[in-house]
Amino acid sequence: MSSLALFLLVVALAALGWLMARARATAFRRGGSAPRAHSLPSYHGWYVALWTAVPALIFIAVWTPLSANLVMDEVMSAPAAASLPPFEMQRVAILREAREIAEGIRPGGFHPESNALAPAYADALSRTRTMGAVVALLLAFAGGAFAFTRVSPHFRARTRVERLVMAALLGASTIAILTTLGIIASLLFESARFFSLVDPLEFLFGTHWSPQIAIRADQAGASGGFGAIPLFWGTIFIGAIIAMLVAIPLGLMSAIYLTQYARPAVRRWMKPLLEMLAGVPTVVYGYFAALTVAPAVRDFGKAIGIASATSESALAAGLVMGIMIIPFVSSMADDSINAVPQAMRDGSLAMGATTSETIRRVIVPAALPGVVGGVLLAVSRAIGETMIVVMAAGLAANLTANPFASVTTVTTQIVQLLTGDQEFDSAKTLAAFALGLVLFVVTLLLNIVALRVVKKYREAYE
Amino acid sequence: MNSMTDTVAATPLRNDAAAKMTAREVSVFYGAKKAVDSVSIDISQDNVTAFIGPSGCGKSTFLRTLNRMNDTIANARVEGQIVLDGEDIYAPAMDVVQLRARVGMVFQKPNPFPKSIYENVAYGPRIHGLADGRAQMDEIVERSLKRAGLWEEVKDRLQDSGTALSGGQQQRLCIARAIAVDPEVILMDEPCSALDPIATARIEELIHELRGRYAIVIVTHNMQQAARVSQRTAFFHLGSLVEYGETSEIFTNPRVERTKDYITGRYG
Ligand SMILES: Nc1ncnc2c1ncn2[C@@H]1O[C@H](COP(=O)(O)OP(=O)(O)O)[C@@H](O)[C@H]1O
Ligand SMILES: [Mg+2]
Numbered sequence: 078m079s080s081l082a083l084f085l086l087v088v089a090l091a092a093l094g095w096l097m098a099r100a101r102a103t104a105f106r107r108g109g110s111a112p113r114a115h116s117l118p119s120y121h122g123w124y125v126a127l128w129t130a131v132p133a134l135i136f137i138a139v140w141t142p143l144s145a146n147l148v149m150d151e152v153m154s155a156p157a158a159a160s161l162p163p164f165e166m167q168r169v170a171i172l173r174e175a176r177e178i179a180e181g182i183r184p185g186g187f188h189p190e191s192n193a194l195a196p197a198y199a200d201a202l203s204r205t206r207t208m209g210a211v212v213a214l215l216l217a218f219a220g221g222a223f224a225f226t227r228v229s230p231h232f233r234a235r236t237r238v239e240r241l242v243m244a245a246l247l248g249a250s251t252i253a254i255l256t257t258l259g260i261i262a263s264l265l266f267e268s269a270r271f272f273s274l275v276d277p278l279e280f281l282f283g284t285h286w287s288p289q290i291a292i293r294a295d296q297a298g299a300s301g302g303f304g305a306i307p308l309f310w311g312t313i314f315i316g317a318i319i320a321m322l323v324a325i326p327l328g329l330m331s332a333i334y335l336t337q338y339a340r341p342a343v344r345r346w347m348k349p350l351l352e353m354l355a356g357v358p359t360v361v362y363g364y365f366a367a368l369t370v371a372p373a374v375r376d377f378g379k380a381i382g383i384a385s386a387t388s389e390s391a392l393a394a395g396l397v398m399g400i401m402i403i404p405f406v407s408s409m410a411d412d413s414i415n416a417v418p419q420a421m422r423d424g425s426l427a428m429g430a431t432t433s434e435t436i437r438r439v440i441v442p443a444a445l446p447g448v449v450g451g452v453l454l455a456v457s458r459a460i461g462e463t464m465i466v467v468m469a470a471g472l473a474a475n476l477t478a479n480p481f482a483s484v485t486t487v488t489t490q491i492v493q494l495l496t497g498d499q500e501f502d503s504a505k506t507l508a509a510f511a512l513g514l515v516l517f518v519v520t521l522l523l524n525i526v527a528l529r530v531v532k533k534y535r536e537a538y539e
Numbered sequence: 540m541n542s543m544t545d546t547v548a549a550t551p552l553r554n555d556a557a558a559k560m561t562a563r564e565v566s567v568f569y570g571a572k573k574a575v576d577s578v579s580i581d582i583s584q585d586n587v588t589a590f591i592g593p594s595g596c597g598k599s600t601f602l603r604t605l606n607r608m609n610d611t612i613a614n615a616r617v618e619g620q621i622v623l624d625g626e627d628i629y630a631p632a633m634d635v636v637q638l639r640a641r642v643g644m645v646f647q648k649p650n651p652f653p654k655s656i657y658e659n660v661a662y663g664p665r666i667h668g669l670a671d672g673r674a675q676m677d678e679i680v681e682r683s684l685k686r687a688g689l690w691e692e693v694k695d696r697l698q699d700s701g702t703a704l705s706g707g708q709q710q711r712l713c714i715a716r717a718i719a720v721d722p723e724v725i726l727m728d729e730p731c732s733a734l735d736p737i738a739t740a741r742i743e744e745l746i747h748e749l750r751g752r753y754a755i756v757i758v759t760h761n762m763q764q765a766a767r768v769s770q771r772t773a774f775f776h777l778g779s780l781v782e783y784g785e786t787s788e789i790f791t792n793p794r795v796e797r798t799k800d801y802i803t804g805r806y807g
Contacts, residue, residue: 340613341613418650420646420648420650421650421652421653422611423608423611423646423650424646424650424651424652424713424716425652425662426608426611426639427606427608427639427643427644427646427717428639428640428643428662428663428666428716428717428720429635429636429637429638429639429640429663429666429667429720430636430662430666431636434666438652438662438666439652442652442653442654443652443653
């Protein structure tokens with residue numbers, strides 16, 4: 078019996094348990110033996126259904142991957158397995174074929190060995206499956222029967238079910254947290270391996286980045302290859318400088334327009350339109366940057382006499398990234414401007430200040446902490462952004478302030494280090510984890526600081 | 540009918556020789572809703588005028604017509620005529636910026652800007668270009684804070700934030716801010732409603748001191764306060780001006796039934 082069929086069978090059993098328990102609970106309600114039963118009949122139903130399904134499903138979830146190993150062990154110990162070729166890829170192909178023959182998906186194999194192996198495979202498969210099915214069904218029956226015997230007028234099925242629901246919800250949120258912790262742990266672990274090959278100081282403060290060289294064994298961890306400063310600089314140059322030079326003024330000004338000048342009707346259609354920018358997939362921004370903006374920037378650079386202007390430039394990536402970030406900045410600024418009390422605005426207008434004076438001298442200064450918080454969040458997003466820089470910024474690890482030159486960023490290099498055939502323990506690939514760790518730490522800090530600033534600001538006007 | 544009427548508004552004191560502002564048949568609409576209904580009143584130069592009346596009767600709305608603060612509300616519309624020293628303030632030629640420098644306003648909740656005490660007071664003079672250089676600005680700030688009775692308390696910490704002061708101090712700071720542009724009229728909309736009794740007494744004292752130098756209009760829901768600080772009282776009800784007269788008259792001998800009911804606390 079396949080896992081899917083088994084799963085469906087268990088669910089069907091649970092449904093049956095649900096119906097039986099409910100019928101029983103309804104019966105003793107009707108029978109008048111307990112006019113005030115503790116729980117509604119359906120809770121008894123759920124109680125039995127959960128006891129039927131949950132243990133059996135947990136068993137299936139554990140058994141399915143485990144049984145694959147058991148099958149493999151058994152097949153490999155069969156006499157026919159002795160004739161398998163030593164070459165890994167061929168072996169895998171033959172085993173897959175044997176499995177398909179055993180399951181009746183294909184009539185015969187391309188490799189003669191697979192035909193020989195098929196009976197052993199079929200044997201092992203049916204044995205483990207039967208075993209799994211028997212245990213799962215036993216568990217389902219036992220659980221269901223146990224729960225069913227407890228169905229009585231005074232049994233607190235509702236409380237039990239609620240508790241189980243809570244446990245399930247807790248479990249769901251724990252999964253997200255555990256996953257994050259797992260990712261952090263792996264980042265830390267792999268970075269530690271990297272730093273055993275490359276001096277952390279060299280990595281953090283070195284200015285020479287050329288990880289390709291270090292692939293050769295005689296140069297593993299060679300000094301000079303992993304100075305990440307050009308990457309950090311490129312990231313800051315594009316994400317925190319050029320992009321912000323675009324996003325801050327445009328975002329702030331559109332927020333000011335929307336909150337202070339636009340009539341409600343205008344605001345109603347303009348705000349969603351602006352926020353639509355945030356819904357454009359980053360890969361679209363990426364090719365917009367690479368195919369439209371970058372050539373224009375290069376031509377402009379050449380036109381104003383910058384010979385070094387290339388078709389991959391910090392400026393092109395930064396400009397497009399800035400556009401992408403606008404809705405982010407403007408919606409944060411919008412919120413903080415709206416949080417400035419109307420009384421503040423009235424106070425200024427009553428002094429004879431014009432609307433723009435009021436905005437410049439009172440509203441923007443009052444909203445500033447909130448805006449700064451928003452900008453920090455925007456920066457943290459910009460430096461983690463990948464698609465645009467991969468497509469438009471380039472790969473050359475230049476340490477330059479020339480916006481027409483190509484620079485590279487942390488995210489671009491991570492992609493670069495991990496694409497293609499890689500050994501997963503060379504300094505080159507491990508460097509990606511170290512870069513990821515740096516990015517993670519910086520982004521985390523930016524977020525913490527930003528949220529603090531914004532929170533403080535909110536409190537100030539409550 | 541005897542002398543007590545319920546419908547006819549008392550004649551406004553039209554013959555006040557020292558009228559600073561006069562309103563004639565002023566109505567205010569929020570969209571289609573009429574919030575102030577044909578109010579005519581003279582605001583005296585030398586006296587403190589109090590507006591009293593139950594909440595929602597249009598006191599604030601009418602007060603805000605006097606310096607055109609209703610212009611800042613998108614759906615508000617004003618009809619009628621308001622004259623300041625012979626000039627129609629709703630005439631096209633009237634510059635709102637200058638009007639508001641002449642007719643200042645203090646709000647219900649103290650609303651200092653999140654700037655230093657000094658900058659709060661200097662705000663108006665800067666906007667209107669009243670000071671030539673730092674020394675003159677210092678002088679204006681000091682004079683305004685002194686008139687608002689706040690100087691002694693803050694003279695050593697002018698650079699501290701205005702929002703760090705106590706509620707009562709903040710309100711006096713707002714009065715100093717209004718005074719700094721040397722207005723002719725000061726409008727106060729329930730200036731003490733967010734303050735404790737001691738701070739309230741302080742503000743009332745201040746209103747006494749400022750009387751004569753500025754024409755003062757104060758909205759209050761506190762009748763004792765109206766009796767204490769004002770010489771003229773106007774009673775509003777449901778958007779209309781019901782009765783207007785000498786404060787002593789209004790409180791001891793109201794001519795309209797509704798005024799009497801309100802003052803004796805029968806509704807409100
Ligand atoms: N901005 C506004 N938009 C619409 N209606 C308003 C607005 N402000 C006040 N009102 C209405 O106008 C009436 C008078 O309000 P207001 O002048 O604030 O009364 P008061 O100051 O006497 O309590 C009330 O019914 C109030 O609901
Ligand atoms: Mg009011």
